[in-house]
Each structure stands twice: as C-alpha cells, then as structure tokens.
C-alpha cells in the first residue's frame with residue numbers, strides 16, 4: 001500500500017486504486033487517489049520548508065543529491081526490477097533508466113558548486129554589476145508513466161539543488177518509482193517539506209496543482225492534449241510553465257547509408273520500450289533507391305524480436321502500458337489500412353497463450369505511406385512504423401518537418417555535406433546522425449520545437465532556467481548617489 005509523502009511524513013489515504021503489472025495483469029500495489037486537500041497540505045509544508053532550504057548554501061544542498069545518487073547506485077538492480085514490474089519496459093532498459101537518474105543526481109550535485117551567474121562591467125565608476133540565479137519558490141512537477149524515474153530526476157534534482165521545494169504528482173500507472181525515490185530522499189536526509197509526493201488523478205490532483213496560487217512553476221511532461229490545458233490555465237494565472245510533450249519522430253535513410261546500421265537504429269528506436277517513448281521512431285523516410293532493400297532487412301530483423309515479460313533477459317519488446325493504450329494503437333493500425341497504407345508486418349494485439357493476461361502488440365510496419373496520412377502525422381505511442389519514400393535529401397527534410405511535433409530526428413548517410421545540411425534544416429530539438437531517434441544523455445538539453453514544447457528544456461544546465469529566476473544586483477561602492485540612465489557626465 002503506497003502513501004503520500006507530505007511534510008516529511010508518510011500519509012495513507014482511504015481512497016485507493018490498483019497498480020497493475022502490464023505484462024500479466026497482476027495487482028502489484030495500491031496507490032492513493034488524493035484530493036485538493038492533500039495538494040494544499042503539501043504546498044503549505046513546502047512554503048515553510050523552502051524558505052529555510054533556500055538559505056542552505058548550494059554546495060550543502062548538493063550533498064543530499066550525492067547521497068541520493070549513491071543510494072540509487074546501491075539499489076540499482078532492485079529499482080530496475082520494480083520499474084519493469086510497474087511499467088513493463090524490458091529489464092535492460094529499466095537498468096538504463098535508473099542509471100540516468102543516478103547520473104542526473106551526480107551531475108546536478110555538481111551544479112551545487114556552480115549555479116553560475118554572470119558578472120559584467122557597470123557603466124559607472126565604483127559600481128559592480130552581476131546577475132545571479134535565485135530559486136523560484138514552490139514548484140510542481142507532473143510526470144508521465146513511460147519514464148517514471150528518469151523524467152522525475154530531470155526535473156526534481158535541478159529544482160532541489162537550486163533551492164526550491166517540490167510538489168510531485170507522478171502518473172497513477174507508475175507510482176512505485178515515485179514512492180521509492182521519496183524514500184531515498186528521506187534516507188539521504190532531505191529536510192521535511194522540500195519534496196512532497198501527492199498521488200492521484202490528473203483531473204483532480206494535477207488540476208489542483210496547476211490552479212494552486214502558491215505554486216510558482218509547473219514543469220509538465222506528458223501528452224500534447226493535457227499540456228495545452230495546463231498551459232492555458234498557467235497562462236491565465238501568469239504562472240511559469242515548462243511543457244515537454246509528444247513526438248512524431250523520423251529516421252531518414254539516404255541512398256548512401258549503411259543499411260544494416262540504419263536497420264539496427266530503426267529497430268531499436270521504433271520497438272524499444274514498445275514504441276512508448278516520446279522520441280520513438282514512428283516514421284522512416286527512405287530514399288526510393290534503397291527502399292525495397294531496407295524493407296527486406298527490416299522485416300528480417302523484426303522476425304527476430306522476442307516479445308514478452310520484460311523481466312526475462314531475452315525479451316526485447318515488453319507490453320503496452322494498459323488496455324486503453326492498446327486499443328488506441330490498434331485503432332491507428334485500422335485507420336492506416338483504411339487510409340491505404342500497405343501493412344507489411346504485425347497489425348494486431350497479441351492475445352494468445354503467454355500474452356493473454358497482459359497487453360502486448362505485434363511490432364508493426366506499414367509501407368506506401370503518404371506523409372499526410374494520419375498515421376504519419378499523429379503520435380501513436382506504440383510499436384508502429386510508417387515507411388515514406390522520397391527522392392532527395394531536401395524532400396526528406398521537408399517531410400520530416402511536415403508534422404506538428406518537433407522532438408527528435410535522425411539521418412543515416414555517409415556524406416558529410418548531407419549531415420551538416422540536415423542538422424541545420426531538421427526542425428527538431430534533437431538530431432542524431434547515424435543513430436536512431438532515441439538515447440538522450442542527461443547533461444544535454446532535452447526537448448523539442450513546435451507542438452512538442454514551449455521552448456523550455458529538461459536536463460542539461462538548461463533545466464535550471466525553469467527552476468530559477470535571474471536576479472540582477474548592482475552594488476555601488478562610490479559612497480555617493482550615482483545616477484544611471486542619465487548622461488554619464490552628469491555624475492562627474
């Protein structure tokens with residue numbers, strides 16, 4: 001039975017919902033469905049805690065993150081197994097996700113000794129000018145189920161090292177990671193009230209967070225639809241909001257590409273995490289001269305994919321998170337057929353024998369896809385790939401950019417000129433060359449253009465921009481009133 005973590009105390013709740021292992025349908029935990037009341041309790045605690053926390057020197061705040069990183073390291077395998085249990089992703093990916101959290105802890109702990117500001121010459125004599133980062137106050141993070149620990153660390157670690165207090169609403173599908181991370185922070189000695197975890201539905205707890213007048217920042221990762229609702233409410237309240245949303249990512253394969261490498265890149269980024277990544281490859285834009293060969297090699301590799309329970313080390317493709325996601329994916333496949341795309345592989349839920357108690361979908365490949373079809377435009381968030389044929393690099397880039405999202409893209413080519421043209425013209429926040437569309441590193445900014453985000457970034461030092469304000473400080477040590485914004489000579 002999971003409990004909320006508010007003001008350093010574990011608090012049970014009378015209303016609970018089941019947490020289900022998507023690989024076999026078993027109930028693995030029960031999680032609170034909290035209300036506005038718990039959100040307000042958490043905010044009141046956070047307001048008090050933040051005032052003290054902001055006064056702790058940043059290198060000391062960072063010490064807590066070093067401890068968090070070390071505890072995560074010791075518990076890495078256990079955390080990875082819990083992650084696979086609640087989320088379904090295969091164990092090697094779960095280990096990778098926990099490692100991202102560990103890396104983020106040490107990286108952001110280092111920021112405790114940097115949090116660089118700027119000094120700059122002042123216009124006037126005997127005057128000093130600088131701009132420094134200061135915490136915003138009480139911040140909220142709202143996270144999705146597909147990366148239940150990594151995304152939370154991308155947001156909460158910079159927020160905490162910068163001196164904020166955090167209210168975290170995790171996805172109800174994957175609350176165990178949030179529960180464990182809060183336990184780790186408790187063990188690491190984070191003062192009470194600096195991190196508060198409130199479980200519950202987006203429509204209740206999430207909305208209460210967004211509407212709470214004492215929360216100054218909302219950092220959200222999730223769907224475009226929910227992001228837009230949050231953005232409009234935050235806009236109404238003039239509240240800072242960071243949005244990381246969906247993707248419709250493409251791999252471009254040029255006629256000079258190493259085709260085996262391209263196939264490996266596509267398979268990994270399209271069917272890893274069963275396609276349930278914001279950066280998942282869901283379009284392959286291929287030069288017409290190599291299309292047939294690429295399709296042949298892709299089909300051969302797809303046949304070798306082992307599907308099943310992610311705890312089995314041999315399995316490469318795990319389950320879909322739940323029934324409604326499975327139905328949504330299948331709905332898109334049916335739509336693709338009606339739109340006239342040609343189904344080359346998959347196209348059905350797996351319901352027989354070992355799959356019958358979980359939610360699994362066969363890796364699916366469409367060809368003869370027109371860039372305007374809905375399967376080539378909308379986020380499917382499942383193991384479904386559409387092949388679109390083009391005749392030139394320019395056309396490939398145009399097709400890549402013709403969607404409302406702009407998260408990740410990739411190009412396979414051996415031509416350095418094409419590489420540089422592509423990285424200049426692809427309208428996405430992340431561009432990979434000779435690699436698939438997935439595989440972010442935590443010390444670089446993560447996010448996208450257009451419908452993927454609103455200009456902010458998770459991870460990297462850029463994440464600090466979400467959780468800090470710039471304060472400009474002028475120190476006049478002349479001993480007289482010097483007036484700026486008038487002719488400098490007047491002060492002589």
Ligand SMILES: NC(=O)c1ccc[n+]([C@@H]2O[C@H](COP(=O)([O-])OP(=O)(O)OC[C@H]3O[C@@H](n4cnc5c(N)ncnc54)[C@H](O)[C@@H]3O)[C@@H](O)[C@H]2O)c1
Nearest residue numbers: 143144145170171202206207222223226244245246247278
């Ligand atoms: N760009 C990125 O960094 C990134 C990373 C991972 C996932 N995603 C995206 O996330 C989506 C999948 O995740 P999901 O299904 O959990 O997304 P979702 O939008 O349904 O939910 C995300 C979070 O928002 C909460 N929420 C729902 N309604 C809310 C409301 N009205 N007010 C406040 N909070 C609310 C949910 O409870 C959950 O915690 C995909 O679109 C994927 O592309 C984006």
